[in-house]
Amino acid sequence: AKALTEHLPMMWLAARQTPDFRTINRFRSERLKPLMDTLFSALTHLLIKEGYVDGSSYFLDGTKIEANANKYTFVWKKSVQKYEEKLQLKIDEMLQEIEKQVELDRIQIQQETNAEEKRISSEVLQAVARSVEQELIKRDEQIKETADHKEKQAQKQALKPLKPLRKIYRTLTTDTLPRLRKNAFIPTT
Structure with missing residues (x-):
């Protein structure tokens, strides 16, 4: 929501519309919900594969990953499979945590709205x-x-x-x- 008011490329993409952050979050959490898990997982894998993100926090000690510096290093297939499984589990945990936070935010917003409605003008x-x-x-x-x-x-x-x-x-x-x-x-x- 902030980028839609500050950054020209975002303004162009949004056709100079400035939806509220709640509207953006509602769109993301309601309409894109079936796609978000798959998209998040695929994007994470792509970023790690392209080297934009360091996935070292998901590796076990001793895992061999092919490096650009030495063309003779190799990767064990089972290690890569284990790594991908653990990465997927970690991503699933992160998604569950995100959903929990979104639900808490929704409850808080609803409570604030109810408090606003009860307030006498x-x-x-x-x-x-x-x-x-x-x-x-x-x-x-x-x-x-x-x-x-x-x-x-x-x-x-x-x-x-x-x-x-x-x-x-x-x-x-x-x-x-x-x-x-x-x-x-x-x-x-």
């Missing part, structure tokens, strides 16, 4: 604060319009369950939203 909080404010203003105006003292008392008694709502509104307007504005640059309304 500042716009929602502002809308809630506005609706609570409007409701409280409406109730207060109803009480002020009432002329009878006993009826006012009855209305105030009926509004006692709204005390927690007033407290929530106060917390939203004096604490939560100002901190969100300060930390996340939310425009004031």
Whole structure:
């Protein structure tokens, strides 16, 4: 994904499209999965055969491999077969480890996505604060319009369950939203 934004040959190959690294990984792990093991194995064998990669970590001590320096050195067929079998086992282990890491990454991304979805946005909080404010203003105006003292008392008694709502509104307007504005640059309304 980084190369698609920095290297001209990669930009040309991708037709100047810049897919996200998750998109590239999803394509590799879902659509190319049947081909990846074979491709990885063949590429590794080719690189070792052409001398681009040193496969010494896969050899046993005493294994004879033909060298360019001496045309009279020889390679035992059984040694080469053992080497290829061990190399294939090592490649299979590496592929399993890669698949395990991809699965862990997928789980982590899913958990991050779920956490993002559970997070309440500042716009929602502002809308809630506005609706609570409007409701409280409406109730207060109803009480002020009432002329009878006993009826006012009855209305105030009926509004006692709204005390927690007033407290929530106060917390939203004096604490939560100002901190969100300060930390996340939310425009004031």
